[in-house]
Amino acid sequence: MYWRFLLAVAAIAPAIDAAATLRFSCSQLVVDRLDPLVNPGALPSPHLHQIVGGNAFNTTMDPAAHDIPSTATCTSCTPVEDFSNYWTATLFFRARNGTLHRVNTFGNELGFTGATGGQTVYYLSSGKVTAFKPGFRMTVGDPTIRSAAQLQAKYKFPTCWNGELDSPDHQSHVAYPNGNACPASHPITVPQVFYETYWDTRPFNNQADWPTDGSQPFVWSFGDKLGYGIHGDYVFGWRGDALQRAMDQNCNSDLFQNKINCNTLKTQSLADANKCTISRKVTDNLDGWLTTLPGDMPII
Ligand SMILES: *[C@@H]1O[C@H](CO)[C@@H](O)[C@H](O)[C@H]1NC(C)=O
Ligand SMILES: *[C@@H]1O[C@H](CO)[C@@H](O)[C@H](O)[C@H]1NC(C)=O
Numbered sequence: 153m154y155w156r157f158l159l160a161v162a163a164i165a166p167a168i169d170a171a172a173t174l175r176f177s178c179s180q181l182v183v184d185r186l187d188p189l190v191n192p193g194a195l196p197s198p199h200l201h202q203i204v205g206g207n208a209f210n211t212t213m214d215p216a217a218h219d220i221p222s223t224a225t226c227t228s229c230t231p232v233e234d235f236s237n238y239w240t241a242t243l244f245f246r247a248r249n250g251t252l253h254r255v256n257t258f259g260n261e262l263g264f265t266g267a268t269g270g271q272t273v274y275y276l277s278s279g280k281v282t283a284f285k286p287g288f289r290m291t292v293g294d295p296t297i298r299s300a301a302q303l304q305a306k307y308k309f310p311t312c313w314n315g316e317l318d319s320p321d322h323q324s325h326v327a328y329p330n331g332n333a334c335p336a337s338h339p340i341t342v343p344q345v346f347y348e349t350y351w352d353t354r355p356f357n358n359q360a361d362w363p364t365d366g367s368q369p370f371v372w373s374f375g376d377k378l379g380y381g382i383h384g385d386y387v388f389g390w391r392g393d394a395l396q397r398a399m400d401q402n403c404n405s406d407l408f409q410n411k412i413n414c415n416t417l418k419t420q421s422l423a424d425a426n427k428c429t430i431s432r433k434v435t436d437n438l439d440g441w442l443t444t445l446p447g448d449m450p451i452i
Contacts, residue, residue: 172343174275174398175405176412176419177264178204178229179426180257183242185434185446188213189289189322189385196434200242200373200446202257202349204228204270206235206389207430213237213387215287215317220389226428228270230410230419233394237387238273238347242373244445245356248363251441255370258352259422263409266422274346275399281343283396284388287317290326293383312338322385343399347384375449 181203185196192212203209206224213220224235243255259267310326312334319325327338334341353370362369371377388395394417403414412419436446445451 171279171402172275172277172281172399173404174412174414175407176230176234176273177260177267177410177422177425178227178234178238178270178273179259179267179422179428180269181205181207181209181228181237181428182430182432183254183438184432185436186211187239187385189291189387196436196447198374198447199449200254200438201239201385202242202269202271203237203239204273205237205387207428208235208389209237209430211433215289219286220387221286221391224389228425228428229273230422230425231394231398231412231417232420233391233418235389235391237389238271238384240271240347240349240384241376241382243351243353244371244373244442245353245361246369246371246377246451247356247361247441248369251443252371252445253356253441254438255351255353255356258350260348260350262407263411264422266410266426268426270349272348274344274348275395276344276346277341277399280341281311281399282313282340283390283393283399284313284342285317286388288388289318289322289386291322291383291385310338311342311344313340313342314338315340343395345386371445371451373445373449375445375451377451 183200183202185200187197187201188211191197195211206220206227208220208223221235227235244252245255246252257269259265260272264272310328312327312329314325314337316325327335372382397416398414401414401416403412403417405412410422438446
């Protein structure tokens with residue numbers, strides 16, 4: 153048994169005439185308590201993340217101070233020009249005795265079983281889109297939400313952009329379309345980005361370790377035991393116009409294979425993508441059974 157988790161970073165349901173459907177694997181780059189977007193400079197950031205993409209990932213990633221594609225020397229994603237970073241919270245198993253164990257990610261069984269964890273990334277379009285620009289970043293979701301009433305708000309992400317690279321809340325520079333049209337305030341249609349992550353819960357199948365009240369035993373690293381506060385972070389880092397070219401040429405991927413049908417994108421094997429890793433900067437213990445979540449995040 154495993155948990156498959158799909159996180160929409162920008163959303164409208166892909167139209168039937170979807171023009172570009174780029175889907176690829178990004179292996180695990182690092183699991184660390186860093187968040188250069190929401191908590192730049194914080195070493196450590198409040199909660200633990202699993203991060204994929206280019207190895208320029210750092211405690212601080214000020215777009216004015218360094219250019220991601222020229223800082224990075226490798227990427228854990230298969231398109232070799234994608235040095236973006238994609239990250240989410242991590243999952244923990246809470247045993248009946250209250251101790252916690254980190255759950256690993258594993259390669260998507262549809263084509264990417266050779267990946268050392270990480271996640272599957274999608275860029276979709278249903279017509280002409282404008283790719284993100286250097287310095288662009290955004291978050292989706294809200295780690296403080298614990299109510300199902302807002303489930304849609306955190307999963308449905310905007311595909312309309314006002315042209316600013318960021319905003320104070322990292323979200324208001326992007327917006328929802330009205331029907332299929334972008335609002336006048338955010339007139340630029342951008343690709344739809346999705347993350348898909350497989351969590352390997354198989355080591356935790358022993359029902360004797362599960363709660364006696366029938367509740368589910370998994371909690372997110374930010375202390376959410378319900379799952380509504382899930383969120384994701386995106387820092388654009390494609391080299392040059394590679395993403396724009398791929399979207400313009402309606403590049404697509406074979407759904408069940410590690411294969412991008414795209415003359416304009418150079419790709420690497422999963423084995424080579426797996427080789428791009430960085431070491432953790434925050435060295436608190438993440439292995440074995442823990443008495444608290446990293447950062448002592450309260451579970452609520
Ligand atoms: C991360 O930031 C530190 C401090 O600015 C710098 O010394 C280091 O080279 C950076 N690492 C990468 C991979 O950019
Ligand atoms: C808590 O439960 C886990 C899973 O059964 C077990 O491996 C661990 O040793 C237990 N820890 C304590 C302190 O009892």
